Amino acid sequence: MINLPLGQKIWVPWMRRSIQLALLAEGSTSPNPLVGSIILDSSGSLVGEGFHSGAGNPHAEIEALAQAGKKSVDGTIVVTLEPCCHQGLTPPCTEAIIKAGLKRVVVGMVDPDPRVSGNGISRLKDSGLEVIEGVLSQECEAINREFSFRVRHGRPWGILKWAMSLDGRLGLPNGQSKWITDLPARNSVHQIRSKCDAVIVGGGTVRCDNPLLTSRGKSDIEPLRVIFSRSLNLPKDAKLWDTKIARTIIAYGPEANESFFSDLPDGLEKLRLNTNDPSELLGSLAKKGCNKILWECGPHLATSAIEANCVQELVVFISPKLLGGKSSMSPLNSFGFESISSTYKLQHSFLEQKGEDLCWRLLF
Amino acid sequence: MINLPLGQKIWVPWMRRSIQLALLAEGSTSPNPLVGSIILDSSGSLVGEGFHSGAGNPHAEIEALAQAGKKSVDGTIVVTLEPCCHQGLTPPCTEAIIKAGLKRVVVGMVDPDPRVSGNGISRLKDSGLEVIEGVLSQECEAINREFSFRVRHGRPWGILKWAMSLDGRLGLPNGQSKWITDLPARNSVHQIRSKCDAVIVGGGTVRCDNPLLTSRGKSDIEPLRVIFSRSLNLPKDAKLWDTKIARTIIAYGPEANESFFSDLPDGLEKLRLNTNDPSELLGSLAKKGCNKILWECGPHLATSAIEANCVQELVVFISPKLLGGKSSMSPLNSFGFESISSTYKLQHSFLEQKGEDLCWRLLF
Numbered sequence: 098m099i100n101l102p103l104g105q106k107i108w109v110p111w112m113r114r115s116i117q118l119a120l121l122a123e124g125s126t127s128p129n130p131l132v133g134s135i136i137l138d139s140s141g142s143l144v145g146e147g148f149h150s151g152a153g154n155p156h157a158e159i160e161a162l163a164q165a166g167k168k169s170v171d172g173t174i175v176v177t178l179e180p181c182c183h184q185g186l187t188p189p190c191t192e193a194i195i196k197a198g199l200k201r202v203v204v205g206m207v208d209p210d211p212r213v214s215g216n217g218i219s220r221l222k223d224s225g226l227e228v229i230e231g232v233l234s235q236e237c238e239a240i241n242r243e244f245s246f247r248v249r250h251g252r253p254w255g256i257l258k259w260a261m262s263l264d265g266r267l268g269l270p271n272g273q274s275k276w277i278t279d280l281p282a283r284n285s286v287h288q289i290r291s292k293c294d295a296v297i298v299g300g301g302t303v304r305c306d307n308p309l310l311t312s313r314g315k316s317d318i319e320p321l322r323v324i325f326s327r328s329l330n331l332p333k334d335a336k337l338w339d340t341k342i343a344r345t346i347i348a349y350g351p352e353a354n355e356s357f358f359s360d361l362p363d364g365l366e367k368l369r370l371n372t373n374d375p376s377e378l379l380g381s382l383a384k385k386g387c388n389k390i391l392w393e394c395g396p397h398l399a400t401s402a403i404e405a406n407c408v409q410e411l412v413v414f415i416s417p418k419l420l421g422g423k424s425s426m427s428p429l430n431s432f433g434f435e436s437i438s439s440t441y442k443l444q445h446s447f448l449e450q451k452g453e454d455l456c457w458r459l460l461f
Numbered sequence: 462m463i464n465l466p467l468g469q470k471i472w473v474p475w476m477r478r479s480i481q482l483a484l485l486a487e488g489s490t491s492p493n494p495l496v497g498s499i500i501l502d503s504s505g506s507l508v509g510e511g512f513h514s515g516a517g518n519p520h521a522e523i524e525a526l527a528q529a530g531k532k533s534v535d536g537t538i539v540v541t542l543e544p545c546c547h548q549g550l551t552p553p554c555t556e557a558i559i560k561a562g563l564k565r566v567v568v569g570m571v572d573p574d575p576r577v578s579g580n581g582i583s584r585l586k587d588s589g590l591e592v593i594e595g596v597l598s599q600e601c602e603a604i605n606r607e608f609s610f611r612v613r614h615g616r617p618w619g620i621l622k623w624a625m626s627l628d629g630r631l632g633l634p635n636g637q638s639k640w641i642t643d644l645p646a647r648n649s650v651h652q653i654r655s656k657c658d659a660v661i662v663g664g665g666t667v668r669c670d671n672p673l674l675t676s677r678g679k680s681d682i683e684p685l686r687v688i689f690s691r692s693l694n695l696p697k698d699a700k701l702w703d704t705k706i707a708r709t710i711i712a713y714g715p716e717a718n719e720s721f722f723s724d725l726p727d728g729l730e731k732l733r734l735n736t737n738d739p740s741e742l743l744g745s746l747a748k749k750g751c752n753k754i755l756w757e758c759g760p761h762l763a764t765s766a767i768e769a770n771c772v773q774e775l776v777v778f779i780s781p782k783l784l785g786g787k788s789s790m791s792p793l794n795s796f797g798f799e800s801i802s803s804t805y806k807l808q809h810s811f812l813e814q815k816g817e818d819l820c821w822r823l824l825f
Contacts, residue, residue: 263777263807263823264792265629273801400785413627415779417823419805421764421796428628432785437637441783443627445817453809455821459627459781 105232108203111175112233118148124292128386130244132157132178139171158190170198177205177237182217191220201227205237209248243389252379255407257392259428260414266425281452282414291316294387299398300326309336319343329357340364375407400430415455472567475539476597482512488656492750494608496521496542503535522554534562541569541601546581555584565591569601573612607753616743619771621756623792624778630789645816646778655680658751663762664690673700683707693721704728739771764794779819
């Protein structure tokens with residue numbers, strides 16, 4: 098049983114509906130959060146529903162208000178996230194709510210964006226509206242975990258993914274790795290990509306695997322494909338150089354040889370960084386609107402990303418194959434640990450069988 | 462729905478009860494199989510139950526006959542395994558059944574032992590008894606998978622177990638490995654040992670880990686502890702040299718230096734082999750009465766055991782820890798595979814969470 102003050106309980110079903118509405122746009126709102134909203138008229142009947150479908154499009158409240166029209170007067174608006182009180186790409190929602198004549202606002206979570214962060218709620222209260230806060234706040238936080246993380250830390254939520262054999266190998270000693278996992282697991286990777294704003298690989302992965310890194314159409318907007326290369330020692334031909342299906346950004350550190358770019362086709366985006374620190378790259382991607390990114394890199398970059406706190410979640414696919422091979426590639430390089438008690442210990446999040454392979458998701 | 466000839470269906474509940482009885486002795490009957498039996502009198506009432514409790518003790522049928530006494534006359538005996546027709550440690554069951562005046566025998570599976578293998582059933586039929594075969598035969602085969610494997614192949618069913626981190630490591634580069642998994646997983650290993658007749662390690666495991674290799678009292682009869690050493694380059698002091706809690710066998714190949722034994726305490730058993738082939742060791746252990754053995758060895762011996770077809774089942778514990786380290790120990794050495802399609806692919810058998818760790822059981 099959810100433990101809520103009595104007055105909040107009656108709003109729970111409507112907040113749940115608002116969350117459902119918010120989730121309709123999952124994977125397409127970055128850098129914005131997922132938001133859903135419903136409006137009840139003065140007699141308590143549902144008169145409007147809305148959700149935010151993407152940056153630049155109307156906010157959830159505005160969609161719901163448009164549906165409700167004049168029935169909003171003396172009504173209640175339920176919204177998963179605190180209404181904004183600033184002029185962004187669209188006007189502030191607080192003013193639209195006040196103007197519509199609503200008398201009550203039910204809010205799931207406070208917006209962590211410092212431009213809002215309680216100011217929206219204050220503005221509504223100051224205007225004489227009743228504000229009920231914290232209804233299903235954990236659920237509302239959960240659907241915007243990555244947005245909140247990016248706002249609070251200035252870099253996107255990082256997921257690291259690898260696929261390995263049952264004996265912990267990413268490939269054979271000769272480099273062969275296609276395919277360790279079967280089709281259902283590979284489809285699942287496309288699904289994960291479709292929920293991310295960017296997919297990052299290192300130069301080694303481009304040289305060895307020549308990947309495509311798309312969601313294979315599982316998302317309307319393909320994730321940004323990012324190559325993080327120290328040296329720009331990259332092949333002249335690569336599937337990633339074709340930017341008709343998805344954008345490609347080449348990020349590189351200060352010692353890279355920029356003459357490499359002269360031979361590349363148009364359409365590729367360049368991102369010059371001051372360091373080889375993965376957190377500088379993620380800071381830049383946050384500024385480009387990424388809330389959630391996927392590391393699909395080899396052991397060297399994966400190890401650096403973990404050490405730089407750029408990985409919050411791990412997705413490991415484990416295949417029931419045995420590869421063997423002392424010189425086979427392993428998922429990670431050395432962290433320099435001297436005792437087991439000092440190693441990284443992750444928290445179980447989700448385990449499922451994908452065809453014959455396992456998929457284990459964990460949190461750092 | 463089980464598809465059985467009509468006359469067999471009425472015996473299914475009684476065969477199920479016989480299987481339950483058989484399982485009461487799980488882990489303590491080797492080299493003998495698990496067998497359970499019930500007797501119905503001429504009116505169909507249950508008058509006797511029995512199971513085989515261990516080699517040298519009465520067979521299940523004899524236990525049930527003793528309970529039924531004279532009520533067996535014109536009755537039916539249900540037994541999971543074909544009654545034996547040869548003099549072993551105890552007299553043939555076929556003769557006891559005939560002598561008791563039973564008129565019908567319901568059999569789960571044919572005994573794969575070449576001394577029986579249909580001869581028991583023939584003997585009963587020739588004596589005028591009705592014999593109904595194959596009732597729940599798959600279930601009866603399943604409880605004696607290891608016994609049947611040993612009888613058919615001349616070596617025990619082999620289980621290989623390892624515990625690794627999520628990045629496929631058995632320890633840190635400095636050798637530290639205590640503890641990768643938590644207590645529930647380690648208890649589970651003791652449970653697996655309690656169902657095995659022997660636990661095998663290599664010399665390296667004795668030198669590095671100094672293990673005890675017991676079931677920690679989970680079994681009345683501790684498994685045989687077997688060290689398989691090429692060189693007999695073993696420490697003078699080791700927990701395994703104390704044979705008060707469990708037997709220890711030192712198995713060694715032709716090039717080993719036997720002078721090592723002069724410094725060891727009494728009570729240790731020696732097993733000189735002609736080769737370093739794991740299958741020769743398992744052949745010897747089969748002759749010593751082992752139906753099921755557990756490999757708890759390092760990568761070198763594990764790889765040899767797999768290559769010699771001495772592993773039928775794999776139990777992998779996966780901890781949610783990240784150890785890293787290029788030079789960290791991995792579960793297996795090289796098999797020399799050149800392509801992923803030629804690697805070992807196992808069949809999923811059972812997956813469960815043991816505390817925070819995963820336990821995945823698979824079949825070769």
